Amino acid sequence: ALEAKENGIKKKPSSESVINLDHGDPTMFESYWWRMGDKCTITIPGWQSLSYFSDVGNLCWFLEPELANEIRRLHCFVGNAAVENRHIVVGTGSTQLFQAALYALSPPDAPAPVNVVAAAPYYSSYPAMTDYLRSGLYRWAGDAYAFDKDEPYIELVTSPNNPDGFTREAVVLNRGGGKLVHDLVYYWPQYTPITSPADHDLMLFTVSKSTGHAGTRIGWALVKDKEVAKKMTKFIELNTIGVSKDSQLRAAKILQVVSDSCRHSGSGCESENFFEYGRRIMTERWEQLRDVISHKDLFRLPEYPLEFCKFAGEFTEAHPAFAWLKSKEEIEDCERFLKGYKILTRSGKHFGVDTKHVRVSMLDREDTFHLLLERLSAMQGHEREE
Amino acid sequence: ALEAKENGIKKKPSSESVINLDHGDPTMFESYWWRMGDKCTITIPGWQSLSYFSDVGNLCWFLEPELANEIRRLHCFVGNAAVENRHIVVGTGSTQLFQAALYALSPPDAPAPVNVVAAAPYYSSYPAMTDYLRSGLYRWAGDAYAFDKDEPYIELVTSPNNPDGFTREAVVLNRGGGKLVHDLVYYWPQYTPITSPADHDLMLFTVSKSTGHAGTRIGWALVKDKEVAKKMTKFIELNTIGVSKDSQLRAAKILQVVSDSCRHSGSGCESENFFEYGRRIMTERWEQLRDVISHKDLFRLPEYPLEFCKFAGEFTEAHPAFAWLKSKEEIEDCERFLKGYKILTRSGKHFGVDTKHVRVSMLDREDTFHLLLERLSAMQGHEREE
Known part of the structure; x- marks a missing residue:
């Protein structure tokens, strides 16, 4: 279990580390699953699942x-x-x-x-x-x-x-x-x-x-x-x-x-509802990112409309898994620019558009996300007049 | 676990069942893994294996x-x-x-x-x-x-x-x-x-x-x-x-x-050596099959040379995972012939040769293999003179 633990949870990145937000690796959710403890553990004995077949009567015969x-x-x-x-x-x-x-x-x-x-x-x-x-x-x-x-x-x-x-x-x-x-x-x-x-x-x-x-x-x-x-x-x-x-x-x-x-949501243990947890973290992260971005005149972020979410029962806006950053004016190659700050992202050219855009994962572990915020804060930009 | 057990081990086939030996489904080995009990059980907690990556420094980055x-x-x-x-x-x-x-x-x-x-x-x-x-x-x-x-x-x-x-x-x-x-x-x-x-x-x-x-x-x-x-x-x-x-x-x-x-083989608990177990079962099955086939003049089986197996430390012959049966004389379509006896096999035509050949899985569960032997025994063929 200790070995597995070390395998699952990476060491804290140092302030000198390159942070890789090129992929959408969803390690953010580890903290939720940690808290769930044994609820989600599965045990597979050696004699199980030898056959190729799961459900021979079903059209998709390998579906459990x-x-x-x-x-x-x-x-x-x-x-x-x-x-x-x-x-x-x-x-x-x-x-x-x-x-x-x-x-x-x-x-x-x-x-x-x-x-x-x-x-x-x-x-x-x-x-x-x-x-x-x-x-x-x-x-x-x-x-x-x-x-x-x-x-x-x-x-x-x-x-x-x-x-x-x-x-x-x-x-x-x-x-x-x-x-x-x-x-x-x-x-x-x-x-x-x-x-x-x-x-x-x-x-x-x-x-x-x-x-x-x-x-x-x-x-x-x-x-x-x-x-x-x-x-x-x-x-x-x-x-x-x-x-x-x-x-x-x-x-x-x-x-x-x-x-x-x-099913148990709303009964006083709201923090255990997986999607409420996810929404809270994503909302916090987006607020923090928008706050940092708004203080520099370097990048723009998309704005999402408020819509009624039937699941949440309230008007919400999108908090996507990726930040789609667009650099302003003089930064022609945004991926390269961010790489200079040890932030790896994916250039807009891979998505069929220009190099002023980059895609940045919002789903990494907390420490990595905070390094992103720190590095964006420390950039030399035109400070906005408030 | 009971549910899993029922999932893993199929019900005994009845004497009326069609037996499907078309695929090489290796369910024969279940009995070994049953006997191993908990030795082989793994437990995976909910927070494990979220990331796409297993070994970022390795050429094959997703290899554990x-x-x-x-x-x-x-x-x-x-x-x-x-x-x-x-x-x-x-x-x-x-x-x-x-x-x-x-x-x-x-x-x-x-x-x-x-x-x-x-x-x-x-x-x-x-x-x-x-x-x-x-x-x-x-x-x-x-x-x-x-x-x-x-x-x-x-x-x-x-x-x-x-x-x-x-x-x-x-x-x-x-x-x-x-x-x-x-x-x-x-x-x-x-x-x-x-x-x-x-x-x-x-x-x-x-x-x-x-x-x-x-x-x-x-x-x-x-x-x-x-x-x-x-x-x-x-x-x-x-x-x-x-x-x-x-x-x-x-x-x-x-x-x-x-x-x-x-590693523990030869120390008196030989039956626990996985490959010795597999060799024993396969040898038994091939002997039984050859015995049944030899009493009818319907099919022929390949003969394999004796060779020195460095693992076993003795001369052995092959006991393949499939029996490659060839029908004699009047049976032109061997797959169809066997289907008439409720035995599903795979015709030689799928392997680039003629329909006198079929491939028959030797790796099914014990009950199914015995039904195969029974049905082959019951076939009307020219009884060999002994």
Whole structure:
């Protein structure tokens, strides 16, 4: 346990450390799970989960039934997605499901690969994840705003968007040949107001962003069409012959604890509600970041509208998992500028836009986040007149 | 735990049940792990393994160091593969690593996809796993014996071979442009004599076949060339952003227990040595199967040479994970014939050969294996004169 502890919780970064906020590594949530103690512990004996199969009668034959139940239950508690009459396909993170979706939605016998588009700024991994195998089924076709071909396409709708946190809808005017994939991995109360249950044909989620358990690599898709769900299942069969049962069982336990924490909310132990906890931390961090940024004339942050969150029961604004920073005037390459202060971020150029933008993770451990604030505070900028 | 137990151990098949020996589901090994009891149990607290990263300093940044240690240790005990100066890349089963290997070995800027070949009979999933995304990097080119193009190629060398259990070497005469992938997932003492440590450029292994834990989806590659290991790591990053940490930690524990069982072997508790146990069961099963088959004039089984197994310290013959049955004379479609007796197997046509052959799993639970023997015994054949 001590070994595991050291493995799980990194040493405190020193004031000289480079801080890496390039990835969206969700280690912020460790402190919540520490406090939950044994509630969330799972035990797996040696004789368990030898078989490849989890549920031979189910379309997705490698889906653990307990995980399917907990996914449906959590969406019902949170109200962020419609689950009735949906097939659940489990994947090794939403990344694998993204590729399964492209495979399932591509016409198998088309003369040319189908175009895959997303509105810029788009998630930086989409182009590489689409094109790394030079598939004859699909190809990256860039910014959805610029797509004007009269050809079949798949539009990726990321909402809230990675990198900028805004709520989105499809932007390509559908001429009949278009299919949509909704990447909703950040559509959870700690990041954004839950305005209504999402109700799209193909929706992607993951524990990495909902509960912070990125290392378990468990994502899921909610899929309306049976044939699409079957083809996605086939993709995962060919790609990895199913998905880790150990991690599925662990994810089921974690989702169960999160749902239970929602149920007990409001009964005086509010701090135990996972999403309330997440909202409080994210709200604090965003307030602190905006405060630091506002005192310098170096960067701008997006502003998010107040919307009624049905989960929270109040008007809230988004507190995204990433800060989408834009540098002002003289800083042409914001990533390079911040690197000079030992802050690693991801340049806007990877998201299909300019180098004045960078994406900064807001989900790192407390110590790292405080170093970010300190370093931003210490920068030479034009001090704002108050 | 009771729930888990019911989940893990299937109900006894009835005499009317269809028995499915189409897959190589390694549930035979459950009985060993039952007997090990708590020795192999792992406990994962809720706060563990949130981060994507396992070992940031390592080339394979998502590889748990404990797993890497136990992989090296087990290969040293068993003597089946050279581990010195090798990079370890972990994957979601050897299936993902197979694809990572194709990606890493394909020239990135070739005008045409590289040819992927394997000597028939070859593993039935190779063609689909190579071609399902219609990659521009590689394409399935069929039986290695028939390959005579003067073009770059990757030869898959499966040894012992799936489906037929024979030891193999590369068959394409290398004209300089050839690369080899050694699929050694069955090169363990329960299946075949360990004659020397395999020492190839790129070797694939998996817990599914070594210890029977297929549901954990953990495989590993031993890779000589650093750039190849890097590209394989990149593939897994793009495909699934790493590999389940929970399953890696579980696999580490399982391999540790297996190594420990080897170390204690010969000290009077021989039955606890995992590989001795596996050898005993496989030897019994093969004797029983050969006995039943020899009494009918319906099928033939391959014969394997006696070789000195350095692990066992004696001359042994192979007892493969699959029986590669060939029907005699009048049975043209062996799969169909056996289906009539409620035995599901996989036809030779999927392995690049004729329908007189079928592959039959030898790794199912005891009850299922006995139903196989019963049904084979009850068949109407020409009774052999003794």
